[in-house]
Amino acid sequence: TPLSPPLCPLLSNSVCAMLHDDSGRVPSSVSEDCGEVSASTVAFMLSSARMLGNAKKEDDCMRFLRAVSAPKLVGEMSYMTIGKEFEIDFIQERYSTMVIFASISNALITGLPVHRFRNIANCKFVDLLDDCKPVSPVGLKEITNRSILRVLRWAYKYDKLLVLKEYQSFLASHQGKLLFNDYQLLHMANRFDFPYIRREILSKIRTVEEYFAFRANENYRMQLSDVDREQFEVRGSYMRRGAEERVKLDDNFYSFDFHSGCTFEKSCAERFTELSKEEEDEIFEKEEDMYMSGFNSEITGISF
Numbered sequence: 462t463p464l465s466p467p468l469c470p471l472l473s474n475s476v477c478a479m480l481h482d483d484s485g486r487v488p489s490s491v492s493e494d495c496g497e498v499s500a501s502t503v504a505f506m507l508s509s510a511r512m513l514g515n516a517k518k519e520d521d522c523m524r525f526l527r528a529v530s531a532p533k534l535v536g537e538m539s540y541m542t543i544g545k546e547f548e549i550d551f552i553q554e555r556y557s558t559m560v561i562f563a564s565i566s567n568a569l570i571t572g573l574p575v576h577r578f579r580n581i582a583n584c585k586f587v588d589l590l591d592d593c594k595p596v597s598p599v600g601l602k603e604i605t606n607r608s609i610l611r612v613l614r615w616a617y618k619y620d621k622l623l624v625l626k627e628y629q630s631f632l633a634s635h636q637g638k639l640l641f642n643d644y645q646l647l648h649m650a651n652r653f654d655f656p657y658i659r660r661e662i663l664s665k666i667r668t669v670e671e672y673f674a675f676r677a678n679e680n681y682r683m684q685l686s687d688v689d690r691e692q693f694e695v696r697g698s699y700m701r702r703g704a705e706e707r708v709k710l711d712d713n714f715y716s717f718d719f720h721s722g723c724t725f726e727k728s729c730a731e732r733f734t735e736l737s738k739e740e741e742d743e744i745f746e747k748e749e750d751m752y753m754s755g756f757n758s759e760i761t762g763i764s765f
Contacts, residue, residue, distance in 0.1 A: 500539035507547055527551055529626045529733045550599075555623040557598035558612060562631045564604055569636055576606035579642035586645050586684035590614070590652075598624070609640070617653045626733045629655040644680040651689050651720055656728040659720060663696065667715060669704040672697045695719050 503522055510518035525531055526549065532540040544552025568575045578584065593607050595615035601608065616624040631637050632646060632655065641649070643662050650659035666675055675681065676697070681690070696719055703710045721728035 500535040500543065503535060504543055504546070507543070511547075523549070527623065529623060551621065551623055553599055554597065554616075554621055555627060557601065558616075558624045558627050561598060561601070561604055561608060561612065562627065562636070565609070565640075566636045569639060575640070577640050578645055579640065584645075584684060586648060587686045590648075613649070613653065622733055625653065625655075628653070629657055629732075633658050633661060642680060642684070644678070644684040648685050648689050651692065652686070654720075654732060656718060656721065656725060656732050659718065660725040660729065664715065669700050672700050692719050 503525060506518060507522040509515070510522060526540070526543065532555075535543070540552065541556050543549065544556060565575060567573075578586065578589075590610055593610040593614055595618050596608075596611040597615055598612045601612075612624070613628055615621070616628065632641065632649065637646070646658055647662050649655065650662065666672055675693075685693070699714060700710065702708075716724050716726065718725045718728045
């Protein structure tokens with residue numbers, strides 16, 4: 462069912478905040494010209510830069526908008542409107558991805574049949590994912606049972622960080638967990654590097670008994686790759702050794718991300734951008750509302 466919420470005007474959201482780019486500094490042109498960063502000032506700067514042919518100033522605006530914190534700073538609907546008015550591809554890609562998630566969430570809420578990968582009997586999830594041909598979310602008119610996997614593979618192939626960030630948020634949400642089980646989520650967390658999801662799943666396994674229970678499930682062999690299992694066994698070997706030697710493993714062990722070779726805190730912060738703990742908590746607390754709120758969708762059908 463198409464989603465058609467009311468559109469917010471472009472200049473409705475003004476946020477007095479500065480955004481750090483990849484170098485850790487606010488783009489000089491943005492900070493000098495804007496004073497405070499808002500949707501109106503960014504739109505004005507971008508329009509002026511294009512009109513005057515100022516490539517550097519336009520590049521500063523694009524770096525601002527490409528950062529994962531930008532939608533929060535200027536406002537979701539204002540961010541989407543800027544993307545449409547200036548035909549910015551990475552904003553349109555993120556927008557189209559969120560439409561997919563909103564459509565799936567709406568289908569789950571209204572009781573429409575939705576394909577749940579977690580319920581597939583004898584599912585060889587790694588092979589299924591390998592068979593999904595990458596596809597851009599832009600221009601999709603119908604969501605099929607594999608669309609969510611195909612777009613994910615596309616985003617990872619072309620390193621679309623804004624889209625991948627939305628995927629991590631959706632898969633970590635209640636709706637994502639209705640579609641995928643922990644083994645499927647762990648494989649995607651390792652394969653596409655979603656440290657938040659990896660931490661969430663592995664943090665539930667804190668005893669040798671829980672480790673063996675996780676391994677005993679048939680999904681351990683059916684839905685994880687060899688690399689997934691190898692990494693899990695490295696973690697498990699320390700747990701077994703600790704139990705054998707009656708050594709209690711402390712929080713330093715459980716907070717270590719063996720996939721990235723650093724702490725989960727570091728891998729989460731560095732995957733997309735530097736976020737404070739308060740910002741990270743706020744993002745994941747409101748994710749369900751974000752994907753249920755609706756957007757100016759172009760999806761005309763959902764076929765699961």
